[in-house]
Amino acid sequence: MSQVRVLVGTRKGAFILTSDGKRNKWEVSGPHFAGWEIYHVKGSPADPNRLYASQSSGWFGQVIQTSTDGGQNWAPVGNQFTYKGVPGTHQWYDGTPHPWEFKRVWHLEPSLTDPETVYAGVEDAALFRSADGGKTWAELEGMRQHGTGPHWQPGAGGMCLHTILLDPSNPDRIYIAISAAGAFRTDDGGKSWKPINKGLVSEFIPDPNAEVGHCVHHVALHPARPQVLFMQKHWDVMRSDDAGDNWREVSGNLPSDFGFAIDVHAHEPETLYVVPIKSDSEHFPPEGKLRVYRSRTGGNEWEPLTKGLPQQDCYVNVLRDAMAVDRLDQCGIYFGTTGGQVYASPDAGDSWAPIVRDLPAVLSVEVQTLP
Amino acid sequence: MTGPDAARKEAASSRSTIRVLLPQHLRTLAQVEGELLLEVTAPITVRSILDALEARHPMLRGTIRDQVTLQRRPFLRFFACEEDLSHHSPDAPLPEAVASGQEPLLIIGAIAGG
Numbered sequence A: 001m002s003q004v005r006v007l008v009g010t011r012k013g014a015f016i017l018t019s020d021g022k023r024n025k026w027e028v029s030g031p032h033f034a035g036w037e038i039y040h041v042k043g044s045p046a047d048p049n050r051l052y053a054s055q056s057s058g059w060f061g062q063v064i065q066t067s068t069d070g071g072q073n074w075a076p077v078g079n080q081f082t083y084k085g086v087p088g089t090h091q092w093y094d095g096t097p098h099p100w101e102f103k104r105v106w107h108l109e110p111s112l113t114d115p116e117t118v119y120a121g122v123e124d125a126a127l128f129r130s131a132d133g134g135k136t137w138a139e140l141e142g143m144r145q146h147g148t149g150p151h152w153q154p155g156a157g158g159m160c161l162h163t164i165l166l167d168p169s170n171p172d173r174i175y176i177a178i179s180a181a182g183a184f185r186t187d188d189g190g191k192s193w194k195p196i197n198k199g200l201v202s203e204f205i206p207d208p209n210a211e212v213g214h215c216v217h218h219v220a221l222h223p224a225r226p227q228v229l230f231m232q233k234h235w236d237v238m239r240s241d242d243a244g245d246n247w248r249e250v251s252g253n254l255p256s257d258f259g260f261a262i263d264v265h266a267h268e269p270e271t272l273y274v275v276p277i278k279s280d281s282e283h284f285p286p287e288g289k290l291r292v293y294r295s296r297t298g299g300n301e302w303e304p305l306t307k308g309l310p311q312q313d314c315y316v317n318v319l320r321d322a323m324a325v326d327r328l329d330q331c332g333i334y335f336g337t338t339g340g341q342v343y344a345s346p347d348a349g350d351s352w353a354p355i356v357r358d359l360p361a362v363l364s365v366e367v368q369t370l371p
Numbered sequence B: 001m002t003g004p005d006a007a008r009k010e011a012a013s014s015r016s017t018i019r020v021l022l023p024q025h026l027r028t029l030a031q032v033e034g035e036l037l038l039e040v041t042a043p044i045t046v047r048s049i050l051d052a053l054e055a056r057h058p059m060l061r062g063t064i065r066d067q068v069t070l071q072r073r074p075f076l077r078f079f080a081c082e083e084d085l086s087h088h089s090p091d092a093p094l095p096e097a098v099a100s101g102q103e104p105l106l107i108i109g110a111i112a113g114g
Helices: B004-013 B024-030 B046-056
Strands: A003-010 A013-020 A027-032 A037-043 A051-057 A061-067 A089-091 A097-099 A104-110 A118-123 A126-130 A160-166 A174-179 A182-186 A216-221 A229-233 A237-240 A262-264 A272-274 A292-295 A303-305 A323-325 A333-336 A342-345 A353-356 A362-370 B015-021 B036-041 B076-080 B105-109
Touching: A003 A051, A003 A333, A003 A342, A013 A037, A013 A353, A051 A104, A061 A104, A104 A160, A126 A160, A160 A216, A174 A216, A182 A216, A216 A262, A229 A262, A262 A323, A333 A362, B015 B046, B036 B046
Parallel strands: A037 A104, A037 A362, A323 A362, B015 B105
Antiparallel strands: A003 A013, A003 A037, A003 A362, A013 A027, A037 A051, A051 A061, A089 A097, A104 A118, A118 A126, A118 A160, A160 A174, A174 A182, A216 A229, A229 A237, A262 A272, A272 A292, A292 A303, A323 A333, A333 A342, A342 A353, B015 B036, B076 B105
16 A cells, blocks of 8 residues: 655754555654754655755754655765855845855755755755765756846845756756746756746836746646646746746635745646735735635636634744645645644545644645655 | 884874864764764864864764855854853964863854744
């Protein structure tokens, strides 16, 4: 029978939640790396027992950990992230030039085919790659140096490269997103990049239609249709049908189109999930009701999913990397909250139950479907 | 005595056993318990101790000082003999009590929230 392993990064450690395919009884392992911020944990699609974790601390900086046995044992690997060449400057919050400085790894994206290869999205925004299981890291500097970098500004959470999407149909194509620069794409394996923000409209920047400067919160795709992208922007839920060359808004009837997380059903490429958040200053669900919204039409028409979720006095947030789906026949949906709950739905969102209720604030959730 | 034997003897005489106490999180990361005893070649300075520490425990690279600039991380402090040595040059000789192993070098995480 299949197994599901949920990898949870929190403000004070990592947790691993496991269940069989029924997904109603769970074992909780952790905290791993207790006391450290775990921005992200993700497994290799090519070897599910190979995990990578980003462990960081204001005191001790960045550590990268790997496991070869599904998270039972871990070992630190390389943690030197050095920008190539002269890093130059980006804009600071006040518009003045500010030197690029490495702060932390937000997202680790293992290769689809090679367990030793993994990408790291970092703050200040840059993309790194390791081809030796995390021992050494080299920047794909073409992303940072493609030309608009001096105009990028940090979002409130920092100038982070938080989203990395590998195209399963084209090993040379990678999408990334940066707060608050926007989305970018390479079609040559990371040598050259171009902004893909046409159609995004951000009223909070001087030119709402600018080439860069948009606060993209997260982007998702379905592996069977990797040219179709779905984006949760600072405000607005967006869709592109041409690999990001053009975007259109699909917020439709959402109660708020602000939010962070977005994901796609494992078997239905037109079924999306978001968690509306009230506003950029009120980072909690509208009306104190925690609702996942599902669209079965690729956006625009959304239905609230509430069964099993708190519908009063709920003021948690769901962060950008804190939603994921499994690949079982009946697709499971998972998300974690800043209140420390991890919710699971074994029926594509129709009903929900907490796997755990009282973890530290959840930063990221990833799911592995195991044989 | 001349030749390689003399060189080895001289090198041995210039090494000291230094006591180092790491913050708890770094002891966990390095998988050590209690104080560390490090063989450090003179001169006994913060730099020479950290060089020896990182050589024996490579996973600590970058956690106490930047790997490129070698600057101390801002929320860490170096104490010894009831003194804060954090703002001294990393090449300044440490007190004799540290060099002789009577007193440990304490690497301290700042008391800060979060």
